Amino acid sequence: MNEHDHPWIILYYRKTGKYALNVLTGTLEQAISNCALPVELLFANNNTELTSLLQSDSCQRRKTVVCWSFYSPDFESVVSELGRLKETTKTGNILHIAGGVHCSARPAQTLQAGFDFAAVGEGETIIAEIARRLAGGQALRGIQGLHYLDGQTWVNQHKGRLIDLDDYPPCGVEHKKFGAIEITRGCLYGCRFCQTPHFHKARFRHRSIDNILHYVRIMKQNHLRDYRFISPSSMSYGSEDTTVNLEAIERLLASIRAEIGPQRRLFYGTFPSEIRPEHITPDSLHILKKYTDNDNLIIGGQSGSEAMLRTCRRGHDVDVIVEAVTHALRFGFTPNVDFMYGMPGETQQDADASIRLAQKLAAMGARIHNHFFMPLPGTPFQYATPAPISRKTLQALNLLHSRGHAYGKVIPQIELSRKLQHQNKTPAMTEKTSNSKGSD
Numbered sequence: 001m002n003e004h005d006h007p008w009i010i011l012y013y014r015k016t017g018k019y020a021l022n023v024l025t026g027t028l029e030q031a032i033s034n035c036a037l038p039v040e041l042l043f044a045n046n047n048t049e050l051t052s053l054l055q056s057d058s059c060q061r062r063k064t065v066v067c068w069s070f071y072s073p074d075f076e077s078v079v080s081e082l083g084r085l086k087e088t089t090k091t092g093n094i095l096h097i098a099g100g101v102h103c104s105a106r107p108a109q110t111l112q113a114g115f116d117f118a119a120v121g122e123g124e125t126i127i128a129e130i131a132r133r134l135a136g137g138q139a140l141r142g143i144q145g146l147h148y149l150d151g152q153t154w155v156n157q158h159k160g161r162l163i164d165l166d167d168y169p170p171c172g173v174e175h176k177k178f179g180a181i182e183i184t185r186g187c188l189y190g191c192r193f194c195q196t197p198h199f200h201k202a203r204f205r206h207r208s209i210d211n212i213l214h215y216v217r218i219m220k221q222n223h224l225r226d227y228r229f230i231s232p233s234s235m236s237y238g239s240e241d242t243t244v245n246l247e248a249i250e251r252l253l254a255s256i257r258a259e260i261g262p263q264r265r266l267f268y269g270t271f272p273s274e275i276r277p278e279h280i281t282p283d284s285l286h287i288l289k290k291y292t293d294n295d296n297l298i299i300g301g302q303s304g305s306e307a308m309l310r311t312c313r314r315g316h317d318v319d320v321i322v323e324a325v326t327h328a329l330r331f332g333f334t335p336n337v338d339f340m341y342g343m344p345g346e347t348q349q350d351a352d353a354s355i356r357l358a359q360k361l362a363a364m365g366a367r368i369h370n371h372f373f374m375p376l377p378g379t380p381f382q383y384a385t386p387a388p389i390s391r392k393t394l395q396a397l398n399l400l401h402s403r404g405h406a407y408g409k410v411i412p413q414i415e416l417s418r419k420l421q422h423q424n425k426t427p428a429m430t431e432k433t434s435n436s437k438g439s440d
C-alpha cells in the first residue's frame with residue numbers, strides 16, 4: 001500500500017460525544033503505535049470540515065471510516081446530517097460507523113437510518129479491530145460488537161467486550177485530545193430512567209490511581225490548568241457496592257493534588273459528573289474541601305415525591321436530599337440539585353411535592369437544575385409514557401427560573417421526549433446472529 005493511500009479513520013467531533021471520541025482516539029493511537037498500523041487518524045470538528053475531508057481527492061483514493069458517537073436525543077438530527085452528507089459525498093470508499101448509548105440500545109434502527117455499521121457496547125476493542133482490519137485490507141464484517149445489515153436482515157454481532165479501564169487511555173495524547181478523565185465506568189444503582197447501568201454493566205469498574213496519575217502528569221506536561229473526572233457516582237470511586245470508600249477517594253484526590261500543585265485546579269463531584277445525595281456527609285465534604293477547587297457540587301435529587309423516588313428506584317428518600325444540601329452549604333459549596341418532571345406515573349401531587357422541595361432548597365441557597373423525563377432506549381422506562389406537565393407546574397418552574405433559582409431546558413426537552421417516544425415505536429427487523437466474515 002502506498003503511504004498516500006493509507007486508510008483514513010475520521011473521528012467526527014460533533015457538539016456532543018467528545019469524551020467518547022477522546023477515548024476512541026486514545027485507543028486508536030495505542031493500536032496504531034503498538035502494531036505500526038498503516039492507518040491515518042483525522043479529526044472533523046463540524047459538518048463543514050467533515051464534508052470537505054470526504055469530498056477531497058485524497059479521500060477518493062482510499063478506504064475511509066467515519067466514527068460518530070451520539071446520545072438518544074440527538075438521533076434525529078444525526079440522521080438528517082448523515083443523509084445530507086451521503087448525498088454530497090457519494091463514493092463507495094466511505095463507511096459511516098455509529099457508536100454510543102443510543103446505537104447500543106437500537107442498533108437495527110441506527111442501521112436502517114443509514115449507518116453502515118453500528119458498534120454495540122464498549123467501543124475500545126471494536127475500534128482497535130477496525131483499525132487492524134483496515135490496515136490489512138480486510139472486511140469489517142465479523143467483528144464482535146459491530147452490527148450491520150445483510151440486505152434487509154440485521155446481523156447481530158453481540159456486544160463489544162467489557163474492558164479494564166487501565167488497559168486503555170482516557171484521552172488521545174498524541175493528538176492532544178484531552179478532557180475529563182474517566183475514572184469509573186458502569187453503575188450499580190439501577191435508576192430506571194438512566195442508560196448507564198444498562199449500557200455498561202450494573203457494577204463499578206475503576207481506573208487505578210497510578211493510571212489516573214499517569215494521564216494527569218501528561219496533561220500537566222501539556223500545560224492544562226483544569227482537571228475534571230467522569231464517574232456515574234463520584235463518591236463511589238474505589239467502592240464495589242453502595243458504601244463510600246473515603247480512604248480511596250482521599251488517596252485519589254491527595255495524589256492528584258500533589259501532582260498538579262496548588263496553581264492548577266482540581267474539580268470533583270461537579271461537571272461532568274455528580275454525587276448521590278446520601279454520599280454527601282460531613283466526612284466526604286471535608287475531603288472535597290481539602291483537595292478540590294470546586295465552589296459547587298452536582299447532586300442527583302430527581303423528585304420531591306417519595307412515591308416517584310421509589311418508582312424510579314433511586315434508592316434514597318427526600319430527607320436525604322435536604323440533608324445533602326444542608327451539609328454542602330455548611331461546607332461552602334453551592335449545591336446544584338437535579339430534578340426531573342414527567343416521570344411515568346407522576347401525578348399533580350407528585351409534581352407539587354417536587355416544586356415544594358425545589359422552593360425549599362432554593363430558599364436554603366441551592367440551585368435547581370430542572371429536566372423533563374425522556375424515555376431513553378435501553379432503560380426500563382424506554383416504553384413508558386411521560387406524565388404530562390401541567391400549566392400550574394410550568395408556572396411554578398418559570399417563577400423559580402425567573403428568580404435565578406433554577407436553570408434547565410424543560411420546554412425543549414418536552415419536545416425531545418415526544419420524539420423519543422415516537423422513535424421507540426420503530427418496528428423490529430428480522431434478525432440473525434452471525435460471526436461469518438464477508439465483504440463490506
Ligand code: SF4
Binds near residue numbers: 191276300
Ligand atoms: S442516575 Fe446516576 S446513580 Fe442512577 S443509575 Fe444512572 S448513573 Fe447510576
